[in-house]
Amino acid sequence: MRPPTTPRERSAPEPAPGSTPAPTVPDEAPPKAPGPSHERHESHEPMTDLSDLPPVRLGRRGRAVRPAVPLLAALALWGYAVRHTDVSRLDDFGLVTALHPAFWAGLAVLTAGFWWTVRDPRRPGGWPAAYVLGLLLMERATQALLYPTPLYAWAWKHDGVVEHLLTAGGLQTADQVGDMAVYDQWPGFFAAQAALVRLLGVESAAMYMAWWPLVSSLMLLLPLLLIYRTFTEDRRLIWTAVWLFYAANWVGQDYFSPQSVAFALHLGVLAVVLRRYGRAGEAPGRQGQAVWTAVAGALVVAIVISHQLTPGMLVVSLLALCLVRRHRDWVPALTTVVIFLAWCLTAALPFLSAALPDMIRSVGDIGGNVATGYGTTPTGTGAVATSWAARLLSGSVLLLAVAGIVRQRVLRHRAMPLLLVAAAPLPMLVASSYGSEMIFRVLMFLLPGAAFFAAAALLPEVRTLTAEARAVEARGAGGAGADSAAAARRRPARAAVRGGLRAEGPLLVLLAGTLAFVPSYSGKDRINYFPPEEVALVRQLFDRAAEGSTIVAANRNYPLAYASYGTIDHYWFLEDDRRHIDEIVKDPAATLARDMAGVERPGRAYFLLTRGQRADSEMNGQLTGAQLDRIQESVARSELFRPVAENSAGVVYELRTEGGAGR
Structure with missing residues (x-):
């Protein structure tokens, strides 16, 4: 029960709700009127003003940190x-x-x-x-x-450009790297990343x-x-x-x-x-x-x-x-x-x-x-x-x-x-x-x-x-x-x-x-993610491919697609003319073998089909999963190709050079 107020107390304005009243310094503090508990026991200690207690200040802190919840x-x-x-x-x-x-x-x-x-x-x-x-x-x-693993085939491509810049030791022209020379003509980002790779001491930007x-x-x-x-x-x-x-x-x-x-x-x-x-x-x-x-x-x-x-x-x-x-x-x-x-x-x-x-x-x-x-x-x-x-x-x-x-x-x-x-x-x-x-x-x-x-x-x-x-x-x-x-x-x-x-x-x-x-x-x-098995398969292929080799794939949607682009050629048949794509679907093994012929030793020709290529082809209206299965099965049955590597993410076949595969 609040004790009755004195006339001096009533003359002070009421504090705003939630605010801390300014303390008063009276000349002589008037005695507090006794409450019911003082009727039988007189106390000489002044009662504590509840407005001076800290809960209001703690409440302010609580409001300040409430957005953290x-x-x-x-x-x-x-x-x-x-x-x-x-x-x-x-x-x-x-x-x-x-x-x-x-x-x-x-x-x-x-x-x-x-x-x-x-x-x-x-x-x-x-x-x-x-x-x-x-x-x-x-x-x-x-x-x-x-x-x-990192997402997005284009990010892996740019990692390949950084790696090429590190290994080549300088910028190159179209006579040396073909269409990829465009990156050497706008090298600012890649040069900065090459410097960062060396500064951090990591293996590549893929890290x-x-x-x-x-x-x-x-x-x-x-x-x-x-x-x-x-x-x-x-x-x-x-x-x-x-x-x-x-x-x-x-x-x-x-x-x-x-x-x-x-x-x-x-x-x-x-x-x-x-x-x-x-x-x-x-x-x-x-x-x-x-x-x-x-x-x-x-x-x-x-x-x-x-x-x-x-x-x-x-x-x-x-x-x-x-x-x-x-x-x-x-x-x-x-x-x-x-x-x-x-x-x-x-x-x-x-x-x-x-x-x-x-x-x-x-x-x-x-x-x-x-x-x-x-x-x-x-x-x-x-x-x-x-x-x-x-x-x-x-x-x-x-x-x-x-x-x-x-x-x-x-x-x-x-x-x-x-x-x-x-x-x-x-x-x-x-x-x-x-x-x-x-x-x-x-x-x-x-x-x-x-x-x-x-x-x-x-x-x-x-x-x-x-x-x-x-x-x-x-x-x-x-x-x-x-x-x-x-x-x-x-x-x-x-x-x-x-x-x-x-x-x-x-x-x-x-x-x-x-x-x-x-x-x-x-x-x-589903298109942009390449599981570790797919990365391992493609890396195994590039470790095997000699200088001057050619890699044939459905499209470029796979990791490390541009690794060693200064020494290894690529052919993505889904980027070719539509009529030629229809020829591949009609007779896959024979058509691909003709496309892959003519690679001079020590280079070899490889056919690569991965999970990422399938996802990109199916979801972007290129070839259906059934058509890609037909192409893979035709290559697997053909005597013109031999298997090189396979895991849950894809397969790699090599074109045989004996027996007139290129005819």
């Missing part, structure tokens, strides 16, 4: 799922159906915890970053933990390239934050945009490739230009412009010597920025164009001279540039479903971006430069097909801007730098004072929290997009 729960579920997921038998849905249900539960908990945390302005700013890092672990580290998706995704975080903070200080908008970017970035540029690094450098250049070359409002002049031009120039050089497409995307983005008055500075664009042309007219000239006629013919052919060729059409329930999941995910983000532009009018002016950067890659669809991948690359380059405006569509209101500054100035001019200004800033924030608790719709949208990332990104792991 869903984060830790999600990571615990993820860890349990990784330990109880079996990837030995993947179906046409890839990792989607193989994952333990705890993974999906953990991803849902992580998304809900992020949304609850990022919308509450009372939460410390580090918690959204912690959730984003948790998302990257679940998105990009799961495969590295589950699969004992760490399984973790490259996580590393390259982390490389994007800083430039993304710098770009978004150029247009807003609203951390809800910034971190929701970052989350949407990672959740929608299923294209797969993050694997061990020059594109992964070039894309991060591309965003780095845009961050420098947007933050150091802009003249927004009363922003200060170009202090240290020479220094920042040198920084941007160094990033551009690294891009230009590493990748063919990214410099072109960067040029159109910088030119688009020049359309805005406050960013109309031609120095970055001209610097990029000069460096790009200098490289194209020197080191890259041999490749461009040969490819220029085809490049010119593709200009303006939008239908041809976005069309998929033979062997790139998803086939089967799993492949079609995961392909549609990716399309719906990208389409939803783009629609949200349009809604954000319409709904948040303040962004249409303040973030106009980012809108132009997002739209700048679209004309590249007219320029080239880029091996039937241009539509995916355009989507990847416009995603940073699209994610920003899509995030704005999920928030009740957004605050930009200009709007915030004007609001503070107006409040100051009205004589509200610093305390009133602070309270005015807190009121809409608290209202946003209350509104957010009732707005389940944005959370469901965010959750659906985050879950859709998994099939979009990992739905084709």
Whole structure:
């Protein structure tokens, strides 16, 4: 029972709920009125004021660490799922159906915890970053933990390029390595990886390239934050945009490739230009412009010597920025164009001279540039479903971006430069097909801007730098004072929290997009995963093949496909003319024997058929499993071939040279 209050106590204002009252220092502390327990026993000790006890302070600490609960729960579920997921038998849905249900539960908990945390302005700013890092672990580290070998045939190809650079001791021309000389004309990434392999003392880049998706995704975080903070200080908008970017970035540029690094450098250049070359409002002049031009120039050089497409995307983005008055500075664009042309007219000239006629013919052919060729059409329930999941995910983000532009009018002016950067890659669809991948690359380059405006569509209101500054100035001019200004800033924030608790719709949208990332990104792991048995089989073949040998396979979807490409030739018959493929299906052994004839000793001709080739052929509409079985059985029965190696992942046959096999 609370003791009765004295007149002095009643005159003090009541503390706000949850706050700690300021201690009073009376001249003479009045005696406390005795409670019922003092009627019989008089006490000379003053009673303790319950408001001074520590539970309120502990409660504040509890609120401060409360966001850790869903984060830790999600990571615990993820860890349990990784330990109880079996990837030995993947179906046409890839990792989607193989994952333990705890993974999906953990991803849902992580998304809900992020949304609850990022919308509450009372939460410390580090918690959204912690959730984003948790998302990257679940998105990009799961495969590295589950699969004992690196994913993706193109990553293995780039490992072969690094290995060749280490063994050859220098760059080579087309006369020496044929079509693979294109990598020697853009050697920046591979030279850096060769140096890293030697620095780490590892056998090859395959020792760490399984973790490259996580590393390259982390490389994007800083430039993304710098770009978004150029247009807003609203951390809800910034971190929701970052989350949407990672959740929608299923294209797969993050694997061990020059594109992964070039894309991060591309965003780095845009961050420098947007933050150091802009003249927004009363922003200060170009202090240290020479220094920042040198920084941007160094990033551009690294891009230009590493990748063919990214410099072109960067040029159109910088030119688009020049359309805005406050960013109309031609120095970055001209610097990029000069460096790009200098490289194209020197080191890259041999490749461009040969490819220029085809490049010119593709200009303006939008239908041809976005069309998929033979062997790139998803086939089967799993492949079609995961392909549609990716399309719906990208389409939803783009629609949200349009809604954000319409709904948040303040962004249409303040973030106009980012809108132009997002739209700048679209004309590249007219320029080239880029091996039937241009539509995916355009989507990847416009995603940073699209994610920003899509995030704005999920928030009740957004605050930009200009709007915030004007609001503070107006409040100051009205004589509200610093305390009133602070309270005015807190009121809409608290209202946003209350509104957010009732707005389940944005959370469901965010959750659906985050879950859709998994099939979009990992739905084709049956194609991209090569079990250790397949790696061992292919390695055994290359250890056996002498210089000048030829390896014939259905397609290039197997590990180490480009090992020793300077001394061993390859022929992938599914990339040949369709009529010739039909001849192989009709009479496999005889047709393949004719194709493989003519190899001079000490070289030999080998036929290789692996699990990865089968998966790629079946899921991309090349040949069915029954047709591939027919080819293998024909080769196995033929006296023109003899078996060399076989395990659960594939077979290797060698063409006999005696008996006129080549006739």
